[in-house]
Amino acid sequence: MIATGFTGAWLDRADPVRGDPALLDAALADPRARLMRLENGDPAVDATGAIAWTSLADLEGTPIFLGLDAEQRPYFAETRAGDAAGPARSGALMRMLDAMPPGDAAIFGTVRSVTGWHARNGFCANCGAATAIIRGGWARACPSCGTEHYPRVDPVVIMLAEFEGRALVGRQAAWPAGRYSALVGFVEPGESLEEAVAREVFEEAGVRVSDVRYLASQPWPFPGQLMLAAIGAAESDALTIDAKEIEDAFWVTKADVRAALAGEADAKFLPPPPYAIARTLLEEWAK
Amino acid sequence: MIATGFTGAWLDRADPVRGDPALLDAALADPRARLMRLENGDPAVDATGAIAWTSLADLEGTPIFLGLDAEQRPYFAETRAGDAAGPARSGALMRMLDAMPPGDAAIFGTVRSVTGWHARNGFCANCGAATAIIRGGWARACPSCGTEHYPRVDPVVIMLAEFEGRALVGRQAAWPAGRYSALVGFVEPGESLEEAVAREVFEEAGVRVSDVRYLASQPWPFPGQLMLAAIGAAESDALTIDAKEIEDAFWVTKADVRAALAGEADAKFLPPPPYAIARTLLEEWAK
Incomplete structure (x- = not known):
């Protein structure tokens, strides 16, 4: 297969964790858990150009479960008010992407897509009510009509x-x-x-x-x-x-x-x- | 290329018509214009199993412009209250699809997708306001926040x-x-x-x-x-x-x-x- 950009993420998305509150709670309580934060849609990077992960002590918004690495360590992102909603990219981000390891760029891309989707989809398209995040950040549910909404691709x-x-x-x-x-x-x-x-x-x-x-x-x-x-x-x-x-x-x-x-x-x-x-x-x- | 189901539509989607109110009005005023109506998500078919098109005199809802045939004749569908919103298929529809000419099935599939999307997307996911149909049935616009929404694939x-x-x-x-x-x-x-x-x-x-x-x-x-x-x-x-x-x-x-x-x-x-x-x-x- 041909290698393309934004592919090669090194996390197992571990879908069963998303739908199981007990597994999600355990992941959130894991002291090894890592958090990616975006500012204006851009990630923090370290001196090598890789994602600079932080700990859940820095969590401010609603967590999004990203998956598990080979050692079963859980990784998260978060949605916050003011997340970048649209496609605009900063010049700084474009320079970052040129230098970022491909697997890191793939995980950043996932986070950017999912957080942007949440920022644009706070309300139920079926009935207009405000919706709430479910499934570890991978869906939203409407408390009024019951419709579930999934990130759009x-x-x-x-x-x-x-x-x-x-x-x-x-x-x-x-x-x-x-x-x-x-x-x-x-x-x-x-x-x-x-x-x-x-x-x-x-x-x-x-x-x-x-x-x-x-x-x-x-x-x-x-x-x-x-x-x-x-x-x-x-x-x-x-x-x-x-x-x-x-x-x-x-x-x-x-x-x-x-x-x-x-x-x-x-x-x-x-x-x-x-x-x-x-x-x-x-x-x-x-x- | 491999022939697959629901492909081979014999209409030019004529995208420029969707975005031009004068061209849309002319298409709606064309006495040759054809209309596809669905009942509970199923189309009417003729004795050969082909789509039984009717005229715009039967239009009850909001028209969706489907495109032009080789003679530049315009074709429409419509959205109405009570349109099938979800994926359920009747047994009658499944038997219809077995007999329907492939190009007709492709056009029916387009209509079923677009009308179902309208039925599930009457409100703005960005702000919760009721939205209105634009672009000849191919998008919805929010009068409150200005967001445009396009049918989801x-x-x-x-x-x-x-x-x-x-x-x-x-x-x-x-x-x-x-x-x-x-x-x-x-x-x-x-x-x-x-x-x-x-x-x-x-x-x-x-x-x-x-x-x-x-x-x-x-x-x-x-x-x-x-x-x-x-x-x-x-x-x-x-x-x-x-x-x-x-x-x-x-x-x-x-x-x-x-x-x-x-x-x-x-x-x-x-x-x-x-x-x-x-x-x-x-x-x-x-x-």
Whole structure:
């Protein structure tokens, strides 16, 4: 399997603990228990760039049970008023992620997604009442209508259209100057991953693709997507850009992509960062 | 690509129409416009088993714009009080789906997912206020805090563990007697598709898998999942069943699966129905 960003967490999520109040209480009472705290969505890190865990003595909010390590030591995060609710990332966080061990980044990503979901979901979508955290931080229950709510994961397709040895890259207006990447879009109700790839490439660039091949996946914690990377065969290289979706798109050769990934001075574009599956997708395609 | 159930819709979703009130009004005023109505979550069908479309004269609720056919004819569904909110399926619907043309089933699935989502999401999860339908039925907006909400699609992994030429099938207690299928579970925040496969097979059956290979996907409209089918290599065939998750599981050979798919009298299990990707997964594995 292809290694992707935000994967490789070194904790067993230990789902049975979440649903068992006695096991949860025992984990919270374990003197070895560790806590991750976020400030404005960013974790504290130590001198090596790894997560700087603290103890439950620092717990201020509601605990979220993250799992157990190989020695059965329990790990927690917490939800607090003022948690980052949205996808915005600080510049400091992006530099942290460049240096963070992959397994730590995966656990941070989980925490960022779950705490952001709690921050955006304090009320019952079914009846409007305020909800309460249950299952060790992995769900919310409505005291009024009884509905249980689980953290949302949005499947997103991210893809290269391929035509005669070239691949299509595009950019959004909000991105850093020169950055180009794979096209991207949310999977909608009633379509497969493969159908979503074909729909999005046509909507954004006017290119029909078929023979969609899945490549790899990664979780994306800003705020909570499952990125599904694929390559599709284009019928033509004629482009019709939808300016509401992307600012520009163009076809690149494998040599173009290799130059961009190597950071060469005369590269045709700046590639996505190392922890983004778009970069993995470009790397695999250009091999 | 592998054909799966609930795919192959013959409508262009025409996303720009959703966000443009003038285009939406023109579609609603088109005398050729077609309407799909559900009763208790079931569609009306004609003598051939195809969707029996009606006209917008029958519209009672709020229209949902489904898209345009090759002649640019607009198609709609509607949300009404009393729409089926949950995953329950009638026996009549299951018989309908066996006979329905695949492209019609895909459009029905989209409608069932979107109408069910509206039925469960009348209030803002961020602030508790009642929300209103926008974007031609494809989103809801909160008049109080301004948050926009989009129909939820839950990614779900469905998988076979494979060991020395045999595959693992399991059953849930609520299923029809004799039915066995692939194991299944929701993808959680902070994990990849491949990690979710490994976690779920271990949680449910105590089997460690690696080398997870994606096979195919399908939307599942009860109530709104994206099913991601995969095969993983098991390290062992020793089972530790989690009785909270599954009632039973056992290893089957390709001959066992072929006998089950063929409906042979002495088959070891009853397979999933034709429109379920679990069946596609078994068919592909047993080839």
